[in-house]
Amino acid sequence: MIFNVAQLMKSPVGTSLTADILEENVQLDEELKVIGPIAGRARMRRINQGLLVDGWVDLTLELSCTRCLKQFEQPMHVPFEERFYPTIDVITGAPLPPAEEEDVFPIDDHHQIDLTEAIRQQVLLNIPMVTLCKEDCTGLCSQCGHDLNLGPCDCKPDEVDERFSVLNTLLQNGLQA
Ligand SMILES: [Zn+2]
Numbered sequence: 402m403i404f405n406v407a408q409l410m411k412s413p414v415g416t417s418l419t420a421d422i423l424e425e426n427v428q429l430d431e432e433l434k435v436i437g438p439i440a441g442r443a444r445m446r447r448i449n450q451g452l453l454v455d456g457w458v459d460l461t462l463e464l465s466c467t468r469c470l471k472q473f474e475q476p477m478h479v480p481f482e483e484r485f486y487p488t489i490d491v492i493t494g495a496p497l498p499p500a501e502e503e504d505v506f507p508i509d510d511h512h513q514i515d516l517t518e519a520i521r522q523q524v525l526l527n528i529p530m531v532t533l534c535k536e537d538c539t540g541l542c543s544q545c546g547h548d549l550n551l552g553p554c555d556c557k558p559d560e561v562d563e564r565f566s567v568l569n570t571l572l573q574n575g576l577q578a
Pocket residue numbers: 466467468469470471533534535538539540
């Protein structure tokens with residue numbers, strides 16, 4: 402997801418251009434499996450110190466279900482907006498001091514920006530804490546691990562028994578004391 406922005410960096414503030422994003426076989430992160438292409442659109446706008454880049458990508462991630470642990474495909478629409486600041490002056494080629502602001506991405510010394518890292522961060526932020534293969538996933542049996550989406554297992558519900566046995570122990574201890 403690399404774009405050359407030399408021309409845009411020479412343009413007056415406010416100039417903007419848009420570009421399509423289409424990447425096959427992207428590995429965003431060791432922990433993230435992307436299925437199929439990443440497609441989207443980016444708008445790059447010349448601002449005082451550099452570029453403001455916003456847009457969106459559509460992609461499908463392979464996630465594992467929090468309840469039943471099964472892998473499933475999750476389509477996502479991920480908007481992004483980031484600033485990119487030059488590392489060298491586009492006219493003179495002289496190196497520029499590093500940006501004082503945080504959360505700024507570099508325009509490299511070939512006047513290129515790479516959206517991969519910005520998009521990776523936004524994708525990570527957009528993954529919910531709880532990922533479910535389906536909204537009503539019933540998960541796994543806590544005793545035998547059977548996938549309860551496939552039907553019930555033969556285990557007896559044990560939570561009630563456990564509570565009773567704790568109560569029994571307390572009662573017995575109470576009687577002995
Ligand atoms: Zn599930």
